[in-house]
Amino acid sequence: MEFLPKKNRDRSRLLYMAIGLFLLLDLAVLATTYWLSYQIAENAITINLAGRQRMLSQRMVKALLNLDRTVDQQHRAEALTELRLTFTLFDSTLHSLHRGGVTVGGDGLPVKIAAIRGGPAQALINEAEQIWNPYRDRVQALLSDPELMAQEKINSAIALANTKNLALLELMNSLTTALEESAITKTSRIRMLQIVTFSLAVFSFIQIILMMQRQLRKTSKHKETLNHVIHQINAGILVYDGDGIVHAANQSAGMLFGYDATDMIGMSESRFLFLQENILYGRRQDGSLFQAESQHRELMLDNVRMHLKTVADVTQQRQLENTLSQLAYHDALTGLPNRLLFDDRLNQNILSARRRDVKLAVLFVDLNKFKQVNDNHGHHIGDQLLREVAVRLRSCLREEDTVSRFGGDEFGILLTSxxxxxxxxxxITHLLETLRKVFITEGVMLFPAASIGVSLYPSDGDDEKILLRRADQAMYAAKRNSTCHFAFYTDAQQDLSRISDI
Incomplete structure (x- = not known):
């Protein structure tokens, strides 16, 4: 290398420092992407466990009522086994959510979760723990001496369930919503960090270009300097003139597009990059395509206006973003919208219905005897049934309607206009008839059935929480009616507790 004056050597050092900063920021963007995927996976486990608590609390109450009503010893033993199973699973999950620890996941395998800390979710889990403590003591007292189960112990546990279970159900619903909102907030913050880091990387790159331009004005070897600098940068770089003819390409661009970098000189920039439906694509030498992201800047070389473009393959990043969006707003098992997306669509449709003075309906759908499917045939058969139910419900609705899985065997439907x-x-008649059709999988023949509760806007409520709660109450009224499997909300259902609805 030829001797450079001290001022030029100082400029060179600054240039290489800027390149090093650019590379560090590039690594930081990659690190935040991996951190984001880890956070989403951890949040999905916690949200699913919180949603399962609602179903477990209902099963505990049902087991208590069966102990009270059943005189047959075999049935009492089955109820006792069910009570012990649901109690243990609910207690261990709540303890893990509150303090951190190991519980059993949806696949029956141990899963370690961190304690919920900060925000509304921590307040909800603390409140749930306080409500659960006396309830747990009563049930433990009942389970501690199953051979001498005094009727007063059963009555005592049922009495406390009457006062505490509805509050636990509401808290578990609120906890699931709070965790989903927290997950979205965390994701947004990490994405903001990605944007800031990427912006700093772009700023650093611009500084590199500006420093290069200053050096190019001070030395006669500016083209050699430019080639040396751009070959040190990981991003693909193309330098082309006003006609789009490439004058320089770095080694990263050659690897990105599948060429030797020197072979790209003289080709048209449009041969490598093109827009399709507002999405930028890169075209490799073998004809394969990738989603691209680019930054453009003009610069002067030998008093000629040139264009410098950085290019990166963002195919995996876009796929990850789509996957994260799917996890945040859709149920992993059925692919249906989850409770968070359902609530958002319900709110938007309420606003629209209010402006247009039209009605809409909220349906709360609960599968009948779903637990028996899991107990008799295994959870994998239950999962297949849930997927089939999702397909059948969707097939009965219009494009503008929404069907969502809330968790467990519960689904929500929004009918607009x-x-x-x-x-x-x-x-509803079409839904019930479609669900009743036989479903055969792995040699198992099933006849699905459901109970449906309905609330109407605006007659039954004017916000999403009231409409969902009243559709839920109507669903329990439908369960009590053995001849009709659906019910519309009435004021008479307002004061009925879920304990008597099971």
């Missing part, structure tokens, strides 16, 4: 109960009855 209905005239009243008559429209709903037509849809």
């Amino acid at each position: 209905v005239s009243g109960q008559e429209d709903c009855i037509v849809v």
Whole structure:
């Protein structure tokens, strides 16, 4: 290398420092992407466990009522086994959510989760723990001496369940929503960090270009300097003139597009990059495509205006973003919208219905005897049934309607622009008939059935929480009616507790 004056050597050092900073920021963007995927996976486990608590609390109450009502010893033993199983699983999961620890996941395998810390979710889990403590003591007292189960112990546990279970259900619903909102907030913050880091990387790169331009004005070897600098940068770089003819390409660009970098000189820039439906694509030598991201800047070389473009393959990043969006707003098992997306669509449709003065309906769907499917045939058969139910429900609805899986065997449906109960009855009859059709998988023949509760906007409520709660109450009324498997909300259902609905 030829001797350079001290001022030029100082400029060179600054240039290489800027290149080093650019590389560090590039690594930081990659690190935040991996951190984001880890956070989403951890949040998904916690949200699923919180949603399962609702189903477990209902099963505990049902087991208590069966102990109270059943005189047959075999049935009492089955109820006792069910109570012990659901109690242990609910208690260990709540303890893990509150203090951190190991519980049993949806696949029956141990799963370690961190304690919920900070925000509304921690307040909800603390409140749930306080409500659960006396309830747990009563049930433990009942389970501690199963051979001498005094009726007063059963009555005592049921009495406390009557006062505490509804509060636990509401807290578990609120906890699931709070965790989903927290997950979205965390994701947004990490994505903001990605944007800031990427912006700093772009700023650093611009500084590199500006420093290069200053050096190029001070030395006669500016083209050699430019080639040396761009070959040190990981991103693909193309330098082309106003006609789009490439004058320089670095080694990273050659590897990205599948060429020797020197062979790209003289080719048109449009041969490598093109827009399709507002998405930038890169075209490799073998004809394969990748999603690209680029930054553009003009610069002067030998008094000629040139264009410098950095190019990166973001195919995996876009796929990861799509995957993260799917995890955040959709149920992993069925692919249906989850509770968070359902609530958002319900809120938007309420606002639209209010402006247009139309009605809409909220349906709360609960599968009947789903637990028996899991107990008799295994959870993998239960999962297949849930997927089939999701397909059947979706097939009965219009494109503008929404079907969502809330968790366990519970689904929500939003019907937009209905005239009243008559429209709903037509849809519900079709839903029930479709669900009743035989489902055969792995040699197992199943006949699905469901109970459906309905609330109408605006007659039954004017916000999403009230409409969902009243559809839920109507669903329990439908469960009590053995002849009709659906019910519309009425004021008479307002004061009925879920304990008597099971």
